[in-house]
Structure formats: C-alpha cells, structure tokens
Amino acid sequence: MKIHxxxxxxxxxxxCVVASPDVFDQRDEDGVAFLLVENPGPDLHASVREAALLCPALAIEVDER
Incomplete structure (x- = not known):
C-alpha cells in the first residue's frame, strides 16, 4: 500500500488523523495533512482506508499495489 x-x-x-494517527498528522501552521508513514504495514491498512473514505476533500489516494 502506498498513500498520497x-x-x-x-x-x-x-x-485522517482521527482514523489513523500512526500514519497521518497535520501541520501546525495550516492544518494540512501529511504522512508519518508512506508505506504502512498491513496492520494499518484498514485504518488508512477508513481515513481516505472519511476525508471531506477526497485528498487521500490509496494505491493497493
């Protein structure tokens, strides 16, 4: 899995931070999300998918390859 x-x-x-705090965080200055982990392990895949679904701006892309 790769995330953008x-x-x-x-x-x-x-x-995204609420759904998957081990993968996502937000910049203090503007709140824009950034990745803590670009290629999360299988144990985090479900929470990353949930984060992508919950994103109000559809700004998270998940590549399952």
Whole structure:
C-alpha cells in the first residue's frame, strides 16, 4: 500500500488523523495533512482506508499495489 495526499485539496478537517494517527498528522501552521508513514504495514491498512473514505476533500489516494 502506498498513500498520497493532495495538499492542494486538503481542507484540514483532521479526519485522517482521527482514523489513523500512526500514519497521518497535520501541520501546525495550516492544518494540512501529511504522512508519518508512506508505506504502512498491513496492520494499518484498514485504518488508512477508513481515513481516505472519511476525508471531506477526497485528498487521500490509496494505491493497493
């Protein structure tokens, strides 16, 4: 699994951080999300998928390959 965040789309809603705090965080200055882990292990895949679904701006892309 590989994750990409489109920072231009991110509205700083923070749902990704709530769903998967081991993978996502937000910048203090503007709230834009960033990755703590670009290629998470299988134990985090479900929470990453949930984060992508919950993103109000659809700014998270998940590549399952």
């Amino acid at each position: 965040i489109d920072e231009a789309k991110c509205v700083g809603g923070g749902q």
